[in-house]
Amino acid sequence: MTTKLLTALLLGTSILGSAGMAYAQDVTLNIESWRGDDLAIWKDKLIPAFEAKNPGIKVVFAPSAPTEYDAALGAKLAAGSAGDLITCRPFDKSLELFKKGNLADISTLPGMENFSDVAKAAWQTDDGKASFCVPMASVIHGFIYNKDAFDQLGIKVPTTNEEFYAALDKIKADGTYIPMAMGTKDLWEAATMGYQNIGPNYWKGEEGRAALIKGEQKLTDPDWVAPYAELAKWKDYLGDGFEAQTYPDSQNLFTLGRAAIYPAGSWEIGLFNTQAQFKMGAFPPPVQKAGDTCYISDHTDIGMGLNAASKNADAAKTFLSWVASPDFATIYANALPGFFSLNSTPVKMEDPLAQEFVSWRDKCKSTIRSTYQILSRGTPNLENETWVESANVINGTDTPEAAAKKLQDGLDSWYKPAK
């Protein structure tokens, strides 16, 4: 009796065990992400495309809310329950994970050679020796305009500062449209769509950004104060009560056709295409004088890395190599117009507005937002202070010089550039 039971039990476990093994051949990879908006694209386009080429690997995209992502991910990593693949925020948040040993070094991953050094910079150690995330996409800043409004008022797309303000004056004088849709209530609009948008033309992109990090330039230098002086002029062209206008308010003002120009990030393209009933165009931040080199903010925004504790590291690496391939770039960039691939191989995109944005990469020099690398590590946080001061400058609470001085003082209090 006892022997029989034992045999049955042993038999049972061996069957169950082998069933488990059969199941284990199909590896399941989990992706951690904050991009809940992209769930459909991952499920319907990206994952099927990958699974078709790599039988035996199943991929699950499991996003959490953007505001909760960092905290939730940290808790999951600490508890050892995080997914195999981790969507990376740019710079310090991911660098911190790498230093803690949560992200694996993938410098030698096949496919990483497809990316330029600027593209990889957001997910490297400060000395550039180790990379820990595959760059997925960047966003480009510029201005989106209402083409119908420009045609109606006979305005040419501005390329220089002078033409830019002439266009704004003309729209204002006509009175049909609010010249520019931007508010200062949410603060970051003023900094991101304002200062970081037009700034690179003044501080000469990477050149100025690198000099700032090295300590050779200061935020109080004319090149860094000039964009604030421009922002201060914007005040007259914004809508009534812009001080209490939020980011969604600005988006709605523009897509409802009530405003003519929208200082934008390329991530708006998808939403604007579905909401705006008029033709739209885009132009890069105007240069000071005709013929000047133009600079654009082409900001590395999202990447993907490997959880160092992943049990399926090999399968996950296969997936990351695919993410680094032009195949992925083509599907991703077309599914999400406005999130541009960082892959060196040019990607064919269908959306005309997205094509316009990405075409600036050929004629202008790319840089990333000046506050993101290294300079926002201390207290006070330079990025957050830039939000506050940019809004102050537009509101007229601070002069451009005073704002720049506050930022530099804050930076000086903790940042000692390597001499």
Next chain:
Amino acid sequence: MAAAPKRPFRWHIGVFLAPAVLVYTAIMILPLAGTLQLSLFRNINQSQVFVGLENFRMLFGDPNWSVNFWNALRNNVWFFIIHMLVQNPIGVLLAALLSSPRLRFSAFYRTAIFVPTILSFVIVGFAWKLILSPLWGVAPNLMDLVGLKSLFTPWLGKEQYALTTLSLISVWQFVGIPMMLIYAALLSIPDEVIEAAECDGITGMSQFWKIKLPLILPSIGIISILTFVGNFNAFDLIYTAQGALAGPNYSTDILGTFLYRAFFGFQLQVGDPNMGAAIATMMFLIILGGVCVYLFLVQTRLRRYQF
């Protein structure tokens, strides 16, 4: 005389108290102790190191922290003052009106005034943001109807008005609480007292000032202390209406939002749980101090009337 028989140890008291004590310890006392402990440590090279009062020295000594701290505390005090000056008098007034026997539909008014209290902060913050929006809000149009359009400004976006506006929104939401408490206190005044006052010729307004108000003073005291604790713990409304940076230019930053930014970080700012715990400890001490002042200086002097 024989010694009184030794009373058996009353186990049942401990048994009955245990669940409450255990739950309260687990969810209140331990986290509080944990916070106090966290504030004495600092993260150095990925490990927690005991640093004594160093975090507090930084909070008060380093201008990068102290300027924000004092700003938040000042704003918080103003937030509290507005509540004390507006919310509680209006609450008392509404309760007095509601308890008037000649008022019709008093149950309806009572409910209508109390409803905002049970709404979520998120709804209140969002609704008021829309009402006051210069673009689509009803406030500019309504003011236009009565010819006051020129007085409209984007209140939530102006440094000098934003905090007061938010305080008044909070008053609008919570005025139901003092109203209800005072209303209950007014109803509990026995009719004999009122009748005796009427026999002595004290009626109308003077009856309120001389008879009813002294009788509801203990309730007003309780409301004041509830307001104090609530205001110095406030966070939600500012966060939903103005965001974690409490703009414009930190003019609506209160201790709660300051704590949030320090503890959890914001945008590129990485959270610093130790400094956050130091701020939380200061909030705890401020509230503790306020409550002690009330308990030992005010409440002991309040006269209680026994009926």
